Amino acid sequence: MGFDPRKLPTVLTSEELIEKAFRRASRVTGRNKREKAINKLSTISNVLDDYFNRIISSHPSYDRLDNFYREMVDLTVGIGRIKKSLGALSWANSMTKRIITKGIRRLKGGRDPENVLKEVYGRVASIIEQIDDELRFINESKMKLREIPTLTRDFTVVFAGYPNVGKSSIISKLSTAEPExxxxxxxxxxxxxxxxxxxxxxxxVIDTPGLLDRPIEKRNRIERRAILALRYLANSVVFVIDPTETCGYPLQSQISLLNEIRENFDVPVLEVYSKADLHGFRDRLAVSAVTGEGMKELVEVLKILAEDKSYKISKYGE
Ligand SMILES: Nc1nc2c(ncn2[C@@H]2O[C@H](COP(=O)(O)OP(=O)(O)OP(=O)(O)O)[C@@H](O)[C@H]2O)c(=O)[nH]1
Ligand SMILES: [Mg+2]
Structure with missing residues (x-):
């Protein structure tokens, strides 16, 4: 199952939500004070129920997402944390419903409408205030989750390598991506x-953050995104090597990372030298984002890989 975080709704703060529900209730009328109070409470209940359900149902069932999305969500906001927040919304929904049902029963039983309203409003507001952190967290998650790209099922090439070697420069030359x-x-x-x-x-084509040659448990969150792309999205990898070492990392470490990637990911790995305008190494395909050298050849190789239908063993579901 895929998932488009851009479609998640904006979430109100507790204050805004209370405002919204009470404002709607303030417009309600009735034939007498009692009926009016009952109508107000039902309106609040409906507004809140609609609101909570809309937020909860806009989120997918995170455990059932495709591997890439599931792990990206977990890395970005934490699946346990977001489930806890959505759970808090369900809790608030059932609590406010219960308070309102009781209030309506008391109104029908002849209690003073003004007193009942005052008390129910207070209790409902207090429940919603209690989930303020959760509402804010869900809204922040929505912003963060927007960073997860929407992917197609086309043949996918992941560019990987040490930081600063020129991955993004190559990608910006040969694809529609506009990386920094x-x-x-x-x-x-x-x-x-x-x-x-x-x-x-x-x-x-997927641009990834640079990777250092170190064990997975030592990798930071930024590097882990690259690992997820390699693990779940790559039908093929372009490994970019900067032999000039102007990236700031020795060639030896870059080769060691290359070997690790070859060992861990069972897809074709194409080795490419970057910054061809700065050096004379030609024992691998050498490309330059500055002069354009090697770019055509690189696309040709990618085309051949893409035409080899054996990649069709799908990496992620529909
Ligand atoms: N001379 C020359 N410089 C290049 C070339 N490609 C990239 N650079 C320079 O190398 C530096 C890093 O380029 P990026 O494309 O940002 O490298 P990256 O691998 O995406 O880096 P991270 O995103 O930090 O991992 C920049 O200063 C580029 O201008 C090239 O072909 N020739
Ligand atoms: Mg980059």
Missing amino acids: IASYPFTTRKILVGYIDVGGSKIQ
Whole structure:
């Protein structure tokens, strides 16, 4: 199951939600004080019930998402945490319903409408205030989850390598992606997607944050995004090596990372030298984002890989 975080609704704060429900109730009328009070309470109950249900049902069942999305959500906001917040909304919904049902029963039983209203309003507001943190968390999650890209099922090439070696520069030259490029490591912090048009079909190109050669448990959150892209999305990998070491990392460490990637991911790995305008190494395909050298050849190789239908063993579901 895929998931488009951009479709998640904005979530009100507790104050805004109380405002919304009480404002709607303030417009309600009735034939007498008692009936009016009953109508007000039913309105509050309906507004809250609709609201809570809309937020809860807009979220997918996170455990059933495809691997890539599920792990990205977990890395980005924590699945346990978001489930806890959505659970708090359900709790608030049933609590406010119960308070309102009781209030209506008391009104029908002849209690003073003004007193009942005052008490129920107070208790409902207090319940909603108690979930303020959760409402805010769900709203912040929505913003953070927007960073997870929407993917297609086209043949997918993941660019990987040490930080600052020129991955984003190459990708910006050959695909529709518009990554940020800068002369310091960890410029790319999120997974970015672009496409190469290859005569009728598309190749999906994924830019990833740079990786250091170290065990997975030592990797930071930024690097882990790259690992998830490699693990779940790559039909093929382009491993970018900067032999000039102007990236700030020795060639030896880059090769060691390359070997680790070859060992851990069972897809074709294409090795490419970047910054060809700065060096004479030609024992691998050498490309330059500055002069354009090698770019055409790189796309040709990607096309051949994409045409090899064996990749069709799908990496992620519909
Ligand atoms: N001379 C030259 N410089 C390049 C070339 N490609 C990239 N650079 C420079 O190398 C630096 C890093 O480029 P990026 O494309 O941001 O590298 P990256 O691998 O995406 O880096 P991270 O996102 O930090 O992992 C920038 O200063 C680029 O201008 C190239 O072909 N030739
Ligand atoms: Mg980059």
